[in-house]
Amino acid sequence: MFRCKDVSQKISQSMDSALPIHHRMAIRFHLMMCRHCARFRRQLVMLRKMAGHMEGHQLTGEMDETLSEAAKSRIKETLRSLT
Amino acid sequence: MENPPKLDAEAWVEQYGDALFRFAIARVKDRDIAEDLVQEAFLAAVKSQEHFQGKSSEKTWLFGILKHKIIDHYRKSKTMVHVQDYTDDLDSMDAFFNAKGGWNAPPTHWSGNPGTAYETREFLDHFYHCLSGLPKRTAEAFTHREIDGLSTGEICKRLDITASNCWVILFRARMLLRKCLEMAGIQPSSKASE
Numbered sequence: 221m222f223r224c225k226d227v228s229q230k231i232s233q234s235m236d237s238a239l240p241i242h243h244r245m246a247i248r249f250h251l252m253m254c255r256h257c258a259r260f261r262r263q264l265v266m267l268r269k270m271a272g273h274m275e276g277h278q279l280t281g282e283m284d285e286t287l288s289e290a291a292k293s294r295i296k297e298t299l300r301s302l303t
Numbered sequence: 304m305e306n307p308p309k310l311d312a313e314a315w316v317e318q319y320g321d322a323l324f325r326f327a328i329a330r331v332k333d334r335d336i337a338e339d340l341v342q343e344a345f346l347a348a349v350k351s352q353e354h355f356q357g358k359s360s361e362k363t364w365l366f367g368i369l370k371h372k373i374i375d376h377y378r379k380s381k382t383m384v385h386v387q388d389y390t391d392d393l394d395s396m397d398a399f400f401n402a403k404g405g406w407n408a409p410p411t412h413w414s415g416n417p418g419t420a421y422e423t424r425e426f427l428d429h430f431y432h433c434l435s436g437l438p439k440r441t442a443e444a445f446t447h448r449e450i451d452g453l454s455t456g457e458i459c460k461r462l463d464i465t466a467s468n469c470w471v472i473l474f475r476a477r478m479l480l481r482k483c484l485e486m487a488g489i490q491p492s493s494k495a496s497e
Binding site for chain 1: 313316317320323324325328338341346349350399400406409410427430449455471477481
């Protein structure tokens with residue numbers, strides 16, 4: 221049977237690839253009995269959501285801030301020099 | 304694969320410049336640095352535009368690049384939350400578990416509504432700082448995976464590592480991130496903490 225150390229690693233791996241069925245079953249079984257690993261799994265899902273939401277409108281903060289005209293021209297100038 | 308349409312870099316500046324700048328300044332709190340980061344992001348975008356496959360919107364793609372630049376900036380500055388560096392093997396995860404393979408310090412309950420946690424500024428600031436405090440390659444793997452949405456196969460290629468190495472790095476990134484957030488005493492959403 222998997223230990224928490226193995227299960228936590230498998231949980232992480234399951235977020236990146238499809239695990240073999242016997243691993244999935246073992247994880248599910250372990251999670252039914254282990255609230256720590258169950259919590260760990262929920263937190264990984266949350267981390268993924270956080271990462272995915274790092275550009276929402278709530279992040280943009282200072283809504284009246286704009287890139288200065290000087291900065292815009294400077295950036296365009298730099299971009300032109302590339303091409 | 305067919306070629307993506309040619310992108311108009313100068314039009315980007317008009318169209319997305321302000322939004323990117325607002326995003327950057329909210330994170331770094333400094334106009335000059337924010338401007339530089341936006342410029343760097345545009346430059347990187349032009350140089351890597353063949354990687355833009357139209358899977359995401361132009362805007363999302365540009366924000367993704369800017370996020371990398373911000374994280375790099377945090378990493379270079381000394382004000383970050385420091386997370387101890389770890390080597391690449393699984394043994395380095397031993398600190399998290401006891402000899403029997405159980406949790407040394409089990410994950411604690413994160414109060415607040417998980418659905419709204421990531422919407423609070425404070426929380427996202429913690430997230431950024433924790434991410435930028437990770438070892439470089441660990442943070443790169445995580446941002447490639449969770450922010451850019453690359454597959455582990457693509458990450459392996461970019462970082463020139465094996466698949467099993469990639470899983471280990473991502474595992475470590477997640478372990479360290481959640482630990483760092485926990486240590487920062489996250490209260491994901493004060494208004495939803497009841």
